[in-house]
Amino acid sequence: MDYHALAKRFWQQGYLVIENFFDPQLMARYDSAIQTHFNAGPEVLFNQEFLDKSDVEVVPWFPLREGQELFDEVGQDPRLSQLTEAILGSGWGPQYCMVMWSPPGSKGQAWHQDCPPEDQAHFNLNRLVYTADITDAIGGYTQVVPGSHRRGELPAGPTDQDFADQVTLRPKRGTLVLLHGHTWHRVQPVQQHRSSTNYRAAPAGTPEDITDVCVYCNMRYRFSTEEVVEQRGLA
Numbered sequence: 607m608d609y610h611a612l613a614k615r616f617w618q619q620g621y622l623v624i625e626n627f628f629d630p631q632l633m634a635r636y637d638s639a640i641q642t643h644f645n646a647g648p649e650v651l652f653n654q655e656f657l658d659k660s661d662v663e664v665v666p667w668f669p670l671r672e673g674q675e676l677f678d679e680v681g682q683d684p685r686l687s688q689l690t691e692a693i694l695g696s697g698w699g700p701q702y703c704m705v706m707w708s709p710p711g712s713k714g715q716a717w718h719q720d721c722p723p724e725d726q727a728h729f730n731l732n733r734l735v736y737t738a739d740i741t742d743a744i745g746g747y748t749q750v751v752p753g754s755h756r757r758g759e760l761p762a763g764p765t766d767q768d769f770a771d772q773v774t775l776r777p778k779r780g781t782l783v784l785l786h787g788h789t790w791h792r793v794q795p796v797q798q799h800r801s802s803t804n805y806r807a808a809p810a811g812t813p814e815d816i817t818d819v820c821v822y823c824n825m826r827y828r829f830s831t832e833e834v835v836e837q838r839g840l841a
């Protein structure tokens with residue numbers, strides 16, 4: 607694998623898609639652990655005001671915090687570490703492993719940037735692993751705006767606006783998507799249950815709470831205090 611060439615493409619586009627990166631059998635084991643967890647009726651960690659205003663409907667789960675060591679295997683993958691190092695440079699660090707689960711008939715996630723884009727040196731890297739194919743029947747395709755990691759703040763406006771240059775990603779079981787936290791991105795509405803597993807990482811010197819404030823088209827929201835810190839557009 608030419609890590610240097612992949613890193614170059616990542617920095618041009620603000621994202622990178624690599625199909626068949628992970629072993630399908632490992633992905634199937636991940637998928638059944640995820641289904642077992644969510645079939646048990648997961649805790650909803652976001653408050654209702656956030657869910658209503660953000661047009662986000664997703665339930666996070668941190669399996670490594672619950673001793674699910676199976677989820678270590680991707681985090682320890684030397685190819686993933688080398689690719690991450692080529693993108694973020696030496697001294698980068700892993701943050702956490704978070705499964706994002708969308709129930710059937712849910713909204714997905716409206717356009718957002720994971721952290722404020724004003725300081726280009728401060729950002730998170732999403733390392734998204736897909737344990738099952740995302741299909742037309744499931745819904746929840748990921749959409750991104752190429753190059754938007756260098757275009758500053760996500761435009762204010764309706765949460766469901768389209769961008770002329772948006773691109774739709776259709777990840778399959780075993781696909782790795784690397785996504786810069788400043789890149790404008792969203793998850794389309796979901797028909798059947800859908801998940802992605804995110805091994806977030808960040809460059810050396812990034813504050814641990816880099817993703818505490820998320821930028822949406824209609825607001826900036828701080829998760830730690832559960833408050834809208836800025837209204838945007840007509841919201």
Ligand SMILES: O=C(O)CCC(=O)C(=O)O
Nearest residue numbers: 715720732748793802804
């Ligand atoms: O699940 C996905 O495909 C994208 C996840 C996402 O939007 C995020 O981690 O901020």
